[in-house]
Amino acid sequence: MQETRLDLARIRAACRVIDPIFLDTPFYRCEALEPDLGCTVSIKLETANPVRSFKGRGTELVASLLAENGRRAVVCASAGNLGQALAWSGRGRGLDVTVVASRFAPAAKLDRIRALGARLELVDGDFDMARERAAAIARHHGIRLVEDSLDIETCEGAATIGLELVDAAPSFDTVLIALGGGAMATGVGHVVKALAPGVEVICVQPLGAPAMTLSWRERRVVTTDSTDTIADGVAGRRPIPAVLDDLLLVADDVVLVQEASIIAGMRALLDHAGLVVEPSAALGIAAILEDRDRFAGRHVVTVVCGSNVDMDAYHGWVGTAPTVRG
Amino acid sequence: MQETRLDLARIRAACRVIDPIFLDTPFYRCEALEPDLGCTVSIKLETANPVRSFKGRGTELVASLLAENGRRAVVCASAGNLGQALAWSGRGRGLDVTVVASRFAPAAKLDRIRALGARLELVDGDFDMARERAAAIARHHGIRLVEDSLDIETCEGAATIGLELVDAAPSFDTVLIALGGGAMATGVGHVVKALAPGVEVICVQPLGAPAMTLSWRERRVVTTDSTDTIADGVAGRRPIPAVLDDLLLVADDVVLVQEASIIAGMRALLDHAGLVVEPSAALGIAAILEDRDRFAGRHVVTVVCGSNVDMDAYHGWVGTAPTVRG
Incomplete structure (x- = not known):
């Protein structure tokens, strides 16, 4: 593999610096999701900590x-x-x-x-x-x-998720990573490609905020004038060149998903996994829902990266509505 | 401490037998809950695994x-x-x-x-x-x-939660444990009393299923004819004598909470912690809500022990209602 800005030895060392409250997060197969998705699904859960995200x-x-x-x-x-x-x-x-x-x-x-x-x-x-x-x-x-995604600590911090994925048995075929600025995608992608090169790294971005995806496809920075997505955590317009360079080295594919799929993903995670997630954290499930054939029979890992949502908006999205609380 | 049926060496050994997917669960302070509760609150989260409970x-x-x-x-x-x-x-x-x-x-x-x-x-x-x-x-x-709670493996398995609590820093003042048959209460209580005797062990049961609480108070088995609670996970009528004996040795107090408080606890965990929980898992928060003065200024740990709920019932309880999904 050509070299990204990230360094595996530094990433391993990071695990000794980061407060353990953010490390060794739950990583488990969620069979209740599988009938709907048509593949084996494991969740890496980054929401059970004091800030409810991987950051x-x-x-x-x-x-x-x-x-x-x-x-x-x-x-x-x-x-x-x-x-x-x-x-x-x-x-x-x-x-x-x-x-x-x-x-x-x-x-x-x-x-x-x-x-x-x-x-x-x-x-x-x-x-x-x-x-x-x-x-x-x-x-x-x-x-x-x-600067998120540009500063190497933000990428290498997120990369520790990748270490935990590849250190865990059993093996998996594909990892789906939410793509915004690129810290998580390049971080997890770097580790997976270095240590488990057979695993497919697929990044997922909303159709309504596609700047990094367009850039990855054209292999040059493409900016957009605006964004239009509920996935506020990944809604950027101006990709950072150095991050794009890294992404080009570690991502096997980058896909765009519709808003309706993001909502369906949030609903599936609630109904079948009992997880409240923010829209960005449902991008992986959304990608499976949009292309079940692609993932059929595979073991897919999705990183559930955050759960910070306004509850009123959430109830609106997942098809529940607040009632009067007496 | 007088001796319960549990054994600390066996509990330590259990950690080497149990699949790691159930161990070292998230344990974190949840500050967003604290303004409502008036105390420092940490959550031990037992829902992020393939069966969504500590069992x-x-x-x-x-x-x-x-x-x-x-x-x-x-x-x-x-x-x-x-x-x-x-x-x-x-x-x-x-x-x-x-x-x-x-x-x-x-x-x-x-x-x-x-x-x-x-x-x-x-x-x-x-x-x-x-x-x-x-x-x-x-x-x-x-x-x-x-036999849940009678068979020592069910108690000593649950007791490994206690090891993880006392091994983690910082210290805490009180642990709130859902009380049903008593496996979790006697398990966690045994370890806490053995290794951190200054920590108060409070068990919490619904008013609508009070058999073990009544038994603890009278120091003899008291059965009830029926139960009436949404907390299905802890709704027993016939306490097991040997489990009561253990509970008498490890519980500092056993409290009963109302259904409305259990629902308020579920709602608080959803709104402020982003956690979907089953009613039994909200008993600890319910106990704080019913007696804020008792816990004021203390650091309280609550074990969020399960998240297996029927979603329609859940929406009804927490004040959200399913809408038509088109």
Whole structure:
């Protein structure tokens, strides 16, 4: 394999730095999902931790390095999950954390960022506008900017998921990874391709936020003017060139799925696995639902990467409606 | 401490027998729950495994012993979770598994027992009637009867949860354990009292199924004529004397909670922790909701012991209603 920016020895070392609360997450076959999906399905569950997503794996690396180097402050742009995780990791190490997010991000995510003690600044635009603002804050105050997917710690933190997948028996044929900025896709993909090259790495993105997928297909950065998806966690318009380069080396395929499939995936995970997930975490199931023939008879792993949803929106999506609570 | 039937060395050894898929489950502080509850709350999550409850810890011990001894068949009565777990553990070891359950048990549980390859026999009565029928089957066929809470493997399997609690930092003040037949309560209670005697062990049972609580209070077996609770997993009428003896040694208190509190607990776990749980798994949160003053300022651990619910019933309980799915 050509070399990505990631390094297996550093990824292994990361497991000794990251708070164990984010590691060795549940990884189990979910047979109740299988009749609907027509393949063997195992879930890697990244929601049962204090920030309800996989992002703590990366922010633990970032925050521990900052603390080691005597740094006091850090800023990031976030769709909502990175900000929570950085707030959590920074709080434990006495760092001042600033998070810039879109004011259209789910209230549940924004509320938790504040509750975890971070300073939250909202922009009247999308995630890519928040990235610009975070960079400006970093320049102005001379503090560390954490750039999700670009900063190697965010990729190598997520890559520890890959180690846990390949270390576990039994073997599997395919791993489905939600694709947004690319930290999880390149991280997990790097480890899988290095240690279990026979496993197919398929990244999944919403049709309504296809920038990285279009870029992967054209092998050059393609940006879009807007996004239109409920999967807020993966809704970016401007792929980062270095991340695309890595993705080109580790992804066997990148597929786009419809919103209706994402919703059907969330509903399947609720009804058959008892899991509340955010839309981004249902992308893998959505991909199977859209192409059962492709996966028939295979053992497919999907990373359930987050569960931070506004419950009212969630009930609307999965076909349940809040009733009056007396 | 006086001696229960449980043994710490055997419990430690059990961790080497039980499939790791049931061990080292997530254990994390859930701050989003805390404003409502007025105390520090940590969750021990027993739902992210192939049978969605803690029962696999015990059935792994049972099934591995049977297989070692060349036994081919086993029968148990089950409220629904033990049956699933025994079916799972037995299937992997080539055992013929028969499960006897009430025909009023949640369809979700009964469906999964069948799907896991067990023979399911339904009785037109409650769990205690299923116990009688299972015993008759065992006598008739000369096969092993697994009696939940009486058989030491079911208690010592559950007790491995206690090891994981006391091995984890930081310390906590109180553990809340759902109380039904008593396997989890005596198991976790034994380990906590042995290794962290300062931690308060509080068992929680529904007001509508209070037999073990009444027995604990009177220090003698008290049976009831019926049960009336949505918490199907803990709805027994006839406490087992030996289990009561153990419970008297390890429980600091046993409390009864109302149905409305169980529902409020399920709703809190959904809204603030993103967790779908069955009613029995919300008993701990229900106990806090009913007596916030008692727990104020303390660090309370609650074992979220299962998530096998009929989704229609669940939506009805937590205040969401299924809408027409087009």
